[in-house]
Amino acid sequence: MMRFLLLFSRQGKLRLQKWFTPLPERERKKIVRDMTTLVLARKPRTCNFLHWKDLKIVYKRYASLYFCCALEEQENELLALEILHRYVELLDKYFGNVCELDIIFNFEKAYFILDEFLMGGEVQETSKQSIANSIEASDMLQETMEEYMSKPAF
Amino acid sequence: MPAPIRLRELIRTIRTARTQAEEREMIQKECAAIRSSFREEDNTYRCRNVAKLLYMHMLGYPAHFGQLECLKLIASQKFTDKRIGYLGAMLLLDERQDVHLLMTNCIKNDLNHSTQYVQGLALCTLGCMGSSEMCRDLAGEVEKLLKTSNSYLRKKAALCAVHVIRKVPELMEMFLPATKNLLSEKNHGVLHTSVVLLTEMCERSPDMLSHFRKNEKLVPQLVRILKNLIMSGYSPEHDVSGISDPFLQVRILRLLRILGRSDDDSSEAMNDILAQVATNTETSKNVGNAILYETVLTIMDIKSESGLRVLAINILGRFLLNNDKNIRYVALTSLLKTVQTDHNAVQRHRSTIVDCLKDLDVSIKRRAMELSFALVNGNNIRGMMKELLYFLDSCDPEFKADCASGVFLAAEKYAPSKRWHIDTIMRVLTTAGSYVRDDSVPNLIQLITNSVEMHAYTVQRLYKALLDDISQQPLVQVASWCIGEYGDLLVSGQCEEEEPIQVTEDEVLDVLEGLLVSNLSAPVTRGYSLTAIMKLSTRFSSVNRIKKVVSIYGSSIDVELQQRAVEYNALFKKYDHMRPALLERMPIMEKTATNGPSEIVQTNGETDSTVLDTKHPPTITQPPSQGNDLLDLLGGNDVVPVIQTSLPTKPPSAGGELLDLLGDLSLTGAPPPAPASVPSVPMSQPPFLLDGLSSQPLFNDIGTGIPPMTAYNKNGLKIEFMFERSNPNPNIAVITIHASNSTEADMTDFVFQAAVPKTFQLQLLSPSSNVVPALNQGNVTQVIRVLNPQKQQLRMRIKLTYTYKGSPVQDLAEVNNFPPQSWQ
Numbered sequence: 004m005m006r007f008l009l010l011f012s013r014q015g016k017l018r019l020q021k022w023f024t025p026l027p028e029r030e031r032k033k034i035v036r037d038m039t040t041l042v043l044a045r046k047p048r049t050c051n052f053l054h055w056k057d058l059k060i061v062y063k064r065y066a067s068l069y070f071c072c073a074l075e076e077q078e079n080e081l082l083a084l085e086i087l088h089r090y091v092e093l094l095d096k097y098f099g100n101v102c103e104l105d106i107i108f109n110f111e112k113a114y115f116i117l118d119e120f121l122m123g124g125e126v127q128e129t130s131k132q133s134i135a136n137s138i139e140a141s142d143m144l145q146e147t148m149e150e151y152m153s154k155p156a157f
Numbered sequence: 158m159p160a161p162i163r164l165r166e167l168i169r170t171i172r173t174a175r176t177q178a179e180e181r182e183m184i185q186k187e188c189a190a191i192r193s194s195f196r197e198e199d200n201t202y203r204c205r206n207v208a209k210l211l212y213m214h215m216l217g218y219p220a221h222f223g224q225l226e227c228l229k230l231i232a233s234q235k236f237t238d239k240r241i242g243y244l245g246a247m248l249l250l251d252e253r254q255d256v257h258l259l260m261t262n263c264i265k266n267d268l269n270h271s272t273q274y275v276q277g278l279a280l281c282t283l284g285c286m287g288s289s290e291m292c293r294d295l296a297g298e299v300e301k302l303l304k305t306s307n308s309y310l311r312k313k314a315a316l317c318a319v320h321v322i323r324k325v326p327e328l329m330e331m332f333l334p335a336t337k338n339l340l341s342e343k344n345h346g347v348l349h350t351s352v353v354l355l356t357e358m359c360e361r362s363p364d365m366l367s368h369f370r371k372n373e374k375l376v377p378q379l380v381r382i383l384k385n386l387i388m389s390g391y392s393p394e395h396d397v398s399g400i401s402d403p404f405l406q407v408r409i410l411r412l413l414r415i416l417g418r419s420d421d422d423s424s425e426a427m428n429d430i431l432a433q434v435a436t437n438t439e440t441s442k443n444v445g446n447a448i449l450y451e452t453v454l455t456i457m458d459i460k461s462e463s464g465l466r467v468l469a470i471n472i473l474g475r476f477l478l479n480n481d482k483n484i485r486y487v488a489l490t491s492l493l494k495t496v497q498t499d500h501n502a503v504q505r506h507r508s509t510i511v512d513c514l515k516d517l518d519v520s521i522k523r524r525a526m527e528l529s530f531a532l533v534n535g536n537n538i539r540g541m542m543k544e545l546l547y548f549l550d551s552c553d554p555e556f557k558a559d560c561a562s563g564v565f566l567a568a569e570k571y572a573p574s575k576r577w578h579i580d581t582i583m584r585v586l587t588t589a590g591s592y593v594r595d596d597s598v599p600n601l602i603q604l605i606t607n608s609v610e611m612h613a614y615t616v617q618r619l620y621k622a623l624l625d626d627i628s629q630q631p632l633v634q635v636a637s638w639c640i641g642e643y644g645d646l647l648v649s650g651q652c653e654e655e656e657p658i659q660v661t662e663d664e665v666l667d668v669l670e671g672l673l674v675s676n677l678s679a680p681v682t683r684g685y686s687l688t689a690i691m692k693l694s695t696r697f698s699s700v701n702r703i704k705k706v707v708s709i710y711g712s713s714i715d716v717e718l719q720q721r722a723v724e725y726n727a728l729f730k731k732y733d734h735m736r737p738a739l740l741e742r743m744p745i746m747e748k749t750a751t752n753g754p755s756e757i758v759q760t761n762g763e764t765d766s767t768v769l770d771t772k773h774p775p776t777i778t779q780p781p782s783q784g785n786d787l788l789d790l791l792g793g794n795d796v797v798p799v800i801q802t803s804l805p806t807k808p809p810s811a812g813g814e815l816l817d818l819l820g821d822l823s824l825t826g827a828p829p830p831a832p833a834s835v836p837s838v839p840m841s842q843p844p845f846l847l848d849g850l851s852s853q854p855l856f857n858d859i860g861t862g863i864p865p866m867t868a869y870n871k872n873g874l875k876i877e878f879m880f881e882r883s884n885p886n887p888n889i890a891v892i893t894i895h896a897s898n899s900t901e902a903d904m905t906d907f908v909f910q911a912a913v914p915k916t917f918q919l920q921l922l923s924p925s926s927n928v929v930p931a932l933n934q935g936n937v938t939q940v941i942r943v944l945n946p947q948k949q950q951l952r953m954r955i956k957l958t959y960t961y962k963g964s965p966v967q968d969l970a971e972v973n974n975f976p977p978q979s980w981q
Contacts, residue, residue: 049518049519080487085443089397127350
């Protein structure tokens with residue numbers, strides 16, 4: 004399973020954090036610090052895999068954002084790259100040419116999309132269309148509320 | 158109170174902050190507003206406030222006061238509230254919080270909600286961070302949902318079940334019935350999550366595994382699904398670069414791996430499909446290679462036929478040549494896993510692997526290095542070592558320590574010749590000397606002492622290396638030890654192998670003294686050089702110079718150096734007669750398979766009593782340079798003198814041992830105490846002897862089937878030899894002599910000495926006593942150990958001295974009648 008998934012900028016600012024195992028706050032902060040240090044130190048044309056403690060770290064850079072996940076020993080790293088790519092595609096489809104700012108201002112949406120794609124560190128749905136439909140339907144539920152309240156929910 | 162600002166507004170505002178302090182101020186203001194809003198129990202804006210709190214939490218600010226608010230949001234009827242509430246719960250709460258349990262009821266209700274998206278939220282939250290108690294409480298609900306026909310919920314329930322099983326493995330049983338027809342679903346989401354669930358169950362429980370293999374016939378089902386995926390046409394919904402649902406394919410391959418492991422039938426059933434996937438998958442993009450990678454892992458792990466295995470390793474070989482770094486990395490990792498089992502197949506790719514040592518990528522270099530060491534064997538050692546040494550020269554510091562250790566290990570196992578071995582060690586010490594691990598210094602020293610014929614060559618090369626560079630501590634330590642030991646060979650200029658260099662005693666002492674004063678030398682290194690200088694006092698003639706150096710360091714600030722110097726001084730002043738024996742050439746140190754130090758401790762134990770036993774000083778055999786009466790005896794240079802176990806036999810940090818022993822002598826100034834416990838070898842040995850050793854006694858009166866022999870029998874003195882093979886090292890013969898006296902008077906001051914030809918090495922341990930009682934009332938026993946690496950015929954000359962009825966008696970004899978088994 005995947006242990007965690009992090010998104011951070013080239014300056015090391017965290018944009019999204021998804022944890023699939025229970026960890027205390029202090030531990031999470033430390034891991035984020037370690038990951039940003041390790042990944043940002045990597046030279047441009049090195050491979051996308053690292054070893055950290057007993058986990059395999061897979062990272063990929065998309066424009067100004069680093070997508071970084073940690074896998075257990077028996078997981079397939081090459082497939083993890085595909086998983087990260089699929090997530091970016093989902094975001095791209097939703098936001099239309101997604102960029103870092105979209106994720107900053109709509110972080111909760113990024114989480115909702117992720118929760119339709121992964122659960123408990125495993126892939127939940129392999130069809131892009133299916134995920135897009137679910138998100139759309141959920142958004143509709145929310146909007147109905149908003150229309151009813153005639154003001155944006157948040 | 159005005160409406161709290163909207164989320165996006167807050168984000169925009171915070172991003173305008175120019176400094177950390179400004180940001181912190183904004184955040185604190187907003188937090189205060191949010192807190193008061195929470196206190197007012199404002200339902201309308203709770204959602205907005207928690208969302209803002211989550212944003213601030215991501216920036217790194219504390220948000221714990223929002224935890225209860227998340228619960229209230231979850232309990233709300235509005236979907237928007239629930240969405241943010243559950244998100245907040247997943248981010249802010251972890252198992253340690255008490256509020257966690259309060260969620261259970263809400264989740265239970267939501268699992269039964271009429272809207273599937275609400276059910277989905279509940280399942281997702283439970284499946285990501287449900288604690289064991291929550292899982293226990295809600296497992297039933299999850300199981301119910303696993304049987305629904307709604308594929309949206311079914312797939313989520315499956316992964317939620319996986320989480321429940323991970324948290325509470327005992328609950329696995331209850332999900333079994335629901336898995337019955339999971340694989341007949343058409344929906345890929347459900348298929349994928351079902352495979353994950355089945356994988357989890359099979360991995361955790363061997364019973365489940367065999368159930369699924371036999372009763373459910375899982376393998377044929379999976380093979381069928383996989384086949385459909387490969388053979389079916391283009392499916393836009395699941396296509397990735399021309400491959401149909403790679404995620405599902407990989408998962409199926411992984412489950413097949415678990416099912417096929419150590420099971421012939423299952424493995425056979427999947428042979429075809431594996432071959433098909435391996436040959437038909439498109440390899441131009443990463444996704445195809447991901448599938449191939451998983452296929453290779455599966456093939457190597459199950460009981461596949463050999464053709465398939467070769468196919469798998471060839472795929473890995475092709476990976477090694479791929480332009481994509483990730484694929485090369487993955488190939489090296491897999492090869493490392495298979496090198497033990499399919500060694501020959503991997504050897505075929507050795508040259509490609511060695512090329513990877515030159516890759517620019519650090520991760521790849523590391524893998525290639527590990528794999529290269531695994532591939533080294535007796536045949537390719539020379540070529541491989543050349544490449545590895547070149548790598549050692551040019552690699553990053555982070556690799557040097559591991560590479561150096563690897564080189565030493567490989568050299569030890571497969572060295573084609575002693576000279577090659579020593580050259581290799583020298584090369585490592587000079588290029589990566591400061592990265593070599595601490596324990597290699599004693600190992601190297603032991604190796605060097607064992608290569609008797611290479612001593613002159615070794616010490617010359619080390620000396621030259623020292624002249625170039627004294628900054629690398631392990632090199633300096635080994636070099637100073639060797640110079641201390643073999644300084645005489647260095648100065649005499651004899652060397653068969655190389656151009657001998659002309660060095661004077663003063664030059665050598667200059668170098669060693671230089672080490673003592675240099676800032677580059679570590680304290681340990683200084684200790685080594687001081688001891689080396691001291692040892693040279695018996696090998697060189699410029700003793701006065703050495704005396705001066707030693708006395709200077711008697712007042713050194715470094716306590717270790719000071720102590721050594723003081724004791725060496727004492728050696729010069731009061732115990733000069735003992736100096737030659739103490740500083741003699743070291744005997745060869747044996748390598749124990751089990752535990753080096755215990756062996757050394759053992760001989761130390763022996764020497765303790767030898768040295769303390771000064772009432773009957775063992776006849777000290779002088780080192781060759783000072784003449785040797787035994788040598789005279791044996792008429793020439795063809796015999797190596799007996800090496801009485803002098804102390805210390807431990808490598809130079811044995812300066813400590815030296816000190817311990819001399820501690821009694823020099824500090825008190827009193828005459829050495831009578832031998833406290835003269836062990837009657839082999840019966841009573843100092844306790845620590847037995848501590849580290851394996852249960853085999855090394856000294857055993859009962860010969861192992863080798864008949865004892867009478868070596869000498871004259872004038873009432875009879876000496877018998879009893880044989881025993883030394884268990885750790887078959888080249889060593891252990892002989893116990895038994896001296897008995899059939900005359901009517903005791904023989905006192907009895908001393909036994911022996912000498913052997915040059916190709917042997919001999920070690921004489923301390924005798925049980927120096928009095929051979931009259932009328933065969935008792936024996937004196939003593940142990941001799943003979944190293945006979947060339948398995949030549951053993952012959953020995955012995956010299957006996959004793960006092961009989963007041964007058965000294967001395968006799969010489971040759972012993973040639975050794976039984977063949979003792980030296981073959």
